[in-house]
Amino acid sequence: MRAKSTNAADSGTLAIGASLSLTGKLAREGVLTQEGYQLCQEKVNAKGGIDIGGTKVKLDIQYQDDTSKPDVAAQLVDQFNDKGIKLILSSYGSANTEAQAAVIERNGQLMVDSAGADNKIFSKGYKRTFAVLSPATEYAASIVKAIAELATPKPKSVVFLSADDGFSKTVTEGGMKKAKELGFTVLDPQYFPNGTSNVSSALTKVKSQHPDVIIGSVHLVEGVAIIKQAKELGVKPAGFGESVAPPTPDFAKTLGAQAENVLGSSQWTDATKGTDKYFGSAKDYAKDIQAKYNHAPDYHNAEASAACLALVLAAEKAGSSKADAVRDALSGLDTESFFGKIKFDSTGQNLYKPMSVIQIQSGKALTVWPTESAEAKMIWPGTK
Amino acid sequence: MSGFLQATVYGLLQGGLLALVAVGFGLDPFLGMFVSAAVLFVFGYVLQRFLINLVINGPIFITLLLTFGLDLMIVQGMNLVFSADYRSIKTSYASESLAFGGVRVPLGRLLAFALAVAITILLVAVVNRTRTGMSILATGMDRGAARLMGIRARHVYALTFGIAAGLAGMAGAMIGTVGTFNPSAAASFTLMSFVVAVLGGLGNMYGALVGGLVIGLVQAWGGQYLPGTWVNALAFLVLIVVLIFRPTGLVGRAFYASRQEV
Numbered sequence: 340m341r342a343k344s345t346n347a348a349d350s351g352t353l354a355i356g357a358s359l360s361l362t363g364k365l366a367r368e369g370v371l372t373q374e375g376y377q378l379c380q381e382k383v384n385a386k387g388g389i390d391i392g393g394t395k396v397k398l399d400i401q402y403q404d405d406t407s408k409p410d411v412a413a414q415l416v417d418q419f420n421d422k423g424i425k426l427i428l429s430s431y432g433s434a435n436t437e438a439q440a441a442v443i444e445r446n447g448q449l450m451v452d453s454a455g456a457d458n459k460i461f462s463k464g465y466k467r468t469f470a471v472l473s474p475a476t477e478y479a480a481s482i483v484k485a486i487a488e489l490a491t492p493k494p495k496s497v498v499f500l501s502a503d504d505g506f507s508k509t510v511t512e513g514g515m516k517k518a519k520e521l522g523f524t525v526l527d528p529q530y531f532p533n534g535t536s537n538v539s540s541a542l543t544k545v546k547s548q549h550p551d552v553i554i555g556s557v558h559l560v561e562g563v564a565i566i567k568q569a570k571e572l573g574v575k576p577a578g579f580g581e582s583v584a585p586p587t588p589d590f591a592k593t594l595g596a597q598a599e600n601v602l603g604s605s606q607w608t609d610a611t612k613g614t615d616k617y618f619g620s621a622k623d624y625a626k627d628i629q630a631k632y633n634h635a636p637d638y639h640n641a642e643a644s645a646a647c648l649a650l651v652l653a654a655e656k657a658g659s660s661k662a663d664a665v666r667d668a669l670s671g672l673d674t675e676s677f678f679g680k681i682k683f684d685s686t687g688q689n690l691y692k693p694m695s696v697i698q699i700q701s702g703k704a705l706t707v708w709p710t711e712s713a714e715a716k717m718i719w720p721g722t723k
Numbered sequence: 724m725s726g727f728l729q730a731t732v733y734g735l736l737q738g739g740l741l742a743l744v745a746v747g748f749g750l751d752p753f754l755g756m757f758v759s760a761a762v763l764f765v766f767g768y769v770l771q772r773f774l775i776n777l778v779i780n781g782p783i784f785i786t787l788l789l790t791f792g793l794d795l796m797i798v799q800g801m802n803l804v805f806s807a808d809y810r811s812i813k814t815s816y817a818s819e820s821l822a823f824g825g826v827r828v829p830l831g832r833l834l835a836f837a838l839a840v841a842i843t844i845l846l847v848a849v850v851n852r853t854r855t856g857m858s859i860l861a862t863g864m865d866r867g868a869a870r871l872m873g874i875r876a877r878h879v880y881a882l883t884f885g886i887a888a889g890l891a892g893m894a895g896a897m898i899g900t901v902g903t904f905n906p907s908a909a910a911s912f913t914l915m916s917f918v919v920a921v922l923g924g925l926g927n928m929y930g931a932l933v934g935g936l937v938i939g940l941v942q943a944w945g946g947q948y949l950p951g952t953w954v955n956a957l958a959f960l961v962l963i964v965v966l967i968f969r970p971t972g973l974v975g976r977a978f979y980a981s982r983q984e985v
Contacts, residue, residue: 563903570818
C-alpha cells in the first residue's frame with residue numbers, strides 16, 4: 340500500500356487514476372494507451388513535475404486493468420473515487436468511456452478522454468468529461484472529403500460497410516451525411532457484428548452494385564477481413580477507405596501487399612503541426628515513442644499522451660489539483676500541442692482538431708490529406 | 724467433453740502461433756500445421772495426464788473450473804509472450820480464388836474445407852477401426868466397464884485430449900491463413916465450438932462437421948437476407964430449435980446421453 344497519496348499538492352505527488360484495457364479483447368489498444376500515458380508522466384516529471392500554484396509536484400498515474408469490459412471500467416472509476424483520486428484518464432474505446440463518464444459525473448470527478456470518440460458520450464449534458472480526439476462523425480467523413488478533393492477520376496458511388504457497435508455506427512452516419520453533401524451516390528450501408536472476421540455477406544451484397552468506393556467503419560479485425568475477403572470474392576472498387584484500422588502498424592503487417600493504397604483516417608500523424616513545452620513537435624514525439632517502446636508511434640499513443648497533457652496544462656493553469664478548478668481550466672483551455680490544437684467546446688469535445696487521412700504506400704502509412712501537411716500524393720485508383 | 728472443447732480453443736490459437744513459427748522456418752502453413760499439431764498433441768497429452776486427470780473423478784464443475792482457469796492463464800501467457808498484436812499468416816495463394824461463372828471459391832478456404840473433411844473421415848476411421856479408437860469409445864461410454872476390460876482410462880483421456888489439441892493446432896494454422904487472430908480471440912472460438920458441437924450432436928464425430936456446416940450456412944444466408952447484425956442471433960435460434968426437436972443434436976447418438984459416469 341502506498342503512503343497516503345491524495346490529490347493534495349502537499350504530498351509531493353499528484354495521483355491520477357487510469358483504468359485501462361490491459362487484458363481482454365482491447366488489450367492491444369489498451370497497452371498503446373498506457374504507453375502514451377506513461378510517456379507523458381515521464382516527460383512531465385523530467386521537468387520536475389507539474390507546477391501547481393508555485394509548488395512542483397510529480398505526476399503519479401495509477402493503472403488498473405478493466406479487462407476491456409465497460410462495467411469494470413466504471414467500477415474502477417468508483418474505486419479511484421473511494422481512494423480520493425478525482426482526476427481520471429479514460430480507458431480505451433467508446434463503450435468503456437461512455438460507462439465511465441456517467442460515474443465521473445455522479446462522483447464529481449473529472450476525466451480527460453483519450454479514445455472514446457462516439458458523439459453520444461457528449462450528447463448527455465455531462466460537464467466533467469473532455470475529449471482531446473476528433474469525434475466519431477469525423478472518422479469516415481474525413482476520408483470522404485479527401486477522396487472528393489483529390490481523387491481523379493472522381494468516383495461517383497460509395498458504400499459503407501460498418502460494424503454494429505455504437506462508435507462504428509456513428510462513424511457511418513457521419514460519413515454518409517458528408518458523402519451526400521458532396522454529391523456522391525450513397526448506397527445502403529451494410530452492417531455486421533462488431534469484431535467479426537467474416538464480412539463475406541456484406542461484400543456479396545454490395546458486389547452486384549459495383550460501388551466506386553468502399554468505406555469500412557471498422558476496427559482492425561473487420562478492416563483486415565474486408566480487404567482479404569474482397570479479394571477472395573472478386574469485389575473490386577476503385578478504392579478502399581477504412582476508419583481506425585489502416586493507421587495501426589498491424590494492418591500493413593497482416594495484409595502485406597493487399598494493404599497497398601488503402602485509405603484510412605487517423606487522429607494524429609507525425610506530420611501534425613504544433614508544439615508544446617513537454618513533448619515538443621509531432622516529430623519529436625515520434626522519436627520519443629520509437630526510442631522508449633521500440634515501435635513506430637501509433638495514434639493511440641498520441642491521443643493518450645495528449646489527454647494527459649491537457650490535464651496537466653489545465654492543472655497548471657488552475658493552480659490547483661481540485662477537480663472543480665481543473666474542470667474550469669480545461670473548459671477554457673486553448674493551446675497548441677504536438678497533437679494539434681486543443682480547445683474544447685461546451686460539450687467537452689475537441690472540435691477544432693482536424694483528422695488526417697493516410698494511405699498505405701509501400702507498406703507505410705503516409706499522410707495524404709489535408710494537403711498542407713501531406714507527405715505523399717494520393718494514389719488513385721487505389722486498386723489495380 | 725468440456726476438456727475437449729477447451730483444448731480446441733487454445734489449441735486453435737496456439738496452433739496459429741506455432742504455425743507462424745513454422746512459417747518463420749520457411750515452411751508453408753499447410754505443412755507447418757503438422758508441426759503445430761505434433762507439438763500440441765504432446766502438450767495436450769501432458770496437460771490431461773498430469774493435471775486434468777487429477778480432478779476428472781470429481782464433479783464436472785471442478786473440471787470446468789480448472790480448464791477455464793488454464794484457459795485464462797494460457798491466453799494471458801500468450802498475451803505476455805507474443806503480445807496482443809493481431810497476426811495473420813501470409814501466403815501467395817490463400818487469397819486467390821477460382822471463378823465458376825459468377826461464383827468465386829477462395830483457394831485458402833477451399834483447402835481448409837477439404838482438410839477438415841479429410842481429417843474428420845480419418846478420425847472416424849481411426850476411432851471405429853483401431854483398438855486405440857475402440858478404447859476411446861469404450862471409455863467415453865462407460866468408464867467403469869472400460870477399466871474392467873483392462874483399458875487404462877488415464878492414458879485414454881490424455882490421448883483424447885492430445886488428439887483434440889493437435890486437431891486444434893491444425894485448425895489454428897488454417898484460420899491464420901484465411902483470417903486474423905490474437906490471443907483474446909479465444910472467447911469467440913470457445914463459444915462457437917460449443918455451439919457447433921452441441922448442434923451437431925455429441926457422440927458422433929461427424930456431428931461437429933455437420934454442426935459447423937449448418938452454422939456456416941445459417942450465418943451466410945442470414946447475412947444475405949437479414950440485416951448483417953442478426954447472424955449470431957440467428958445461429959443461436961437455430962441451435963434452440965434443433966435442441967427442442969432433437970435434444971441429442973442433429974446427428975448425435977442417444978448412447979452419449981445415457982452413458983455412465985462412474
